[in-house]
Amino acid sequence: MNQPASAYFIEDRHDPNETHTLSVLVQNEPGALARVIGLFSGRGYNIESLTVSETESQKHLSRITIVTTGTPMVIEQIKHQLDRMIPVYRVVDMTLTKRSIERELAMVKVRGEGEHRVEALRLADAFRARVIDATTESFVFEITGNTDKINQFIDLMRPLGLVEVSRTGVAAIGRGPEGM
Amino acid sequence: MSDKSHDPNQMTGAAMIVRALIDHGVTDIFGYPGGAVLPIYDEIFQQSEVQHILVRHEQGAGHAAEGYARSTGKPGVALVTSGPGATNMVTPLTDALMDSIPLVCISGQVPTHLIGNDAFQECDTVGITRPCTKHNWLVRDVNDLAKVLHEAFYVATSGRPGPVLVDVPKDVQFATGTYHPPRKSDVHRSYAPRVKGDATQIRKAVALLANAKRPVIYSGGGVINSGPEATKLLRELVEVTGFPITSTLMGLGAYPASGKNWLGMLGMHGTYEANMTMHDCDVMLCVGARFDDRITGRVDAFSPGSKKIHIDIDPSSINKNIRVDVPIIGDCGNILGDILQVFKAEAKKPDVKAWWQQIAQWRARNSLYYRKSNDVILPQHAIQSLFEATRGKDTYITTEVGQHQMWAAQFFGFEEPHRWMTSGGLGTMGYGLPAAVGVQVAHPDSLVIDIAGDASVQMTMQEMSTAVQYELPIKIFILNNQYMGMVRQWQQLLHGNRLSHSYSEALPDFVKLAEAYGGVGIQVHKPADLDGAIQEMISVKRPVLFDCRVAALENCFPMIPSGKAHNEMLLPEQANDEATAKAFAGGKALV
């Protein structure tokens, strides 16, 4: 590559990007989430999805699930960068364990009449989505599943009068008896 | 109920801060007062165990604390007020983060009930400093203060050292609570830096080293941070193996410059022999360095044929820029000790005679060559003269940032660690003068010299006043080329010689300036007068501004041009216009 006039060396690397789901166990204290998010924005990493909630209130532990994309070297960096933060206990790459379950919940509002309404209900049934609100001209469906399933459902609702979607982002957990 | 008024651990937050400093062995702090830290200043006034050095700008306090830390191996402490006091600390905190310097900054904050109200001199200090500290805390309850302060010292000094900040609202400083001395449970359970290296990895490393034909040791600031034991072990490893050793800017002094296996510094302005040895080696042992972009040159052409061993206490340094074959996570000293033990028990000294012959040929290129003159002082010559004049003396060197910094690294020989204080990672102009103040506070009887540039030195010149006040006889040795030389060099090489704003217009008269501060000014123009003037500078026991007028257009070589590999260095004798133009040929996009 022809290097532009610069004090920096410009790298011309094209490793393919991968998507990984990371589970991060942190001390639930002020600023902990800001630290994690600041790391991603400051170092230019991607956040595809991020969910946080306290999971063990006695121990003040929160679990953060992050879906991120990057080259294998960047993904490795992200894990190390997270791991060295003072309030972080553990970082587990759920994608590498190959034994994890990922779920998202979405609420999907659809507005329509006649055939569209019937079709929407039929599809919801096929996807095991529940009706959690209904008016004569609308439904709100609740659906859980992995990201692909939810994307697929939303795509199908689009021509049937999709109004809006609210999603929780991905939560992940390992299969089998062991904890993280 | 016990009578709390007689409990010696009952005290105000402000008193706890001073008490914690004492409990952590702090004898000197650097600071600047203001509304939000007045209770702490009141406590400082009423005791004599901790000496407070009043700087002239908070940035100066931060860099002074850095200089103090780097020259002693102990944490440096700075105390600043809220708002502008805290924002002025951002540069030194970032500097310390990049160079892994243990720093504890205590900042005042507006009272808790006003936080978030845009109160007078309020700023989101923990928010602003979150990305430029290893960790930071806002203390909302006086009963948390002791724990946080102890943890702050632990975090700053353990693992990969770095800066921390504790933000203390004014009402917490006034409030009374319970203090406790440092204890283990003060630290987050989630923070446990790894010290000991993995035994299997250590065996793999030794196997590589024992069979190396063309080895090199590349050491960095981590060895110095690890402490005197690591330096000792590094020297022993070089002795036992007979391997050549080079080091980063941050690592100078861990191996003595007079040592027979020393190749000089590596990287962008490193020696030809160091960079060629790196490029052609078959086994590289990287100890406490991080494959920074000033070191590697073009990444995909970096030492293409070598097996790489990387020792670092910070796992995030591994495989960040360069993929390595044998990573070993842990403390340099600890791991060097283990490597030596296994090596001595199981390996014999590899035969590297042929490799040294090759290195001798590279060395013969004399890559630090420069043309001396009888009419004008060459900056390289000035550094060499300074080095000769200080040989055998108890000397500490700080620098600013620019060509003079690189020349200092190239031409001043460091025999011991902790003697060289320079802003490597952040490249902060204005670092050297306040850093020298900090070094001199820590070593009152030593010779402390800031090798400075005419532009850099003006960034924190006000600390001359601090030096005069505390009778700190620092020597500011200005290589005055009347240019931002390093900027000009890049403009000459990369921007068609259009010298946009890199000329030092309207320079002050440094001699008069020194006198105005109550210091001593010395100016020298002629090579023949240089040695005498340096002797005068050294013998004066007051702060000195030494205005050394040097050849204005001298540039810093050798150099790895951008986008080039270690074996494509531009040597001084080749650096004519045509060769330079060719070496830097490329597009003109600005990045």
Ligand SMILES: Cc1ncc(C[n+]2csc(CCOP(=O)(O)OP(=O)(O)O)c2C)c(N)n1
């Ligand atoms: C705070 C800061 N601003 C800008 C720069 C960019 N910079 C790097 S070197 C340099 C010029 C330094 O000039 P001088 O101190 O005279 O040193 P010389 O290169 O001439 O030896 C500049 C502006 C910097 N490193 N730090």
Ligand SMILES: [Mg+2]
């Ligand atoms: Mg200059």
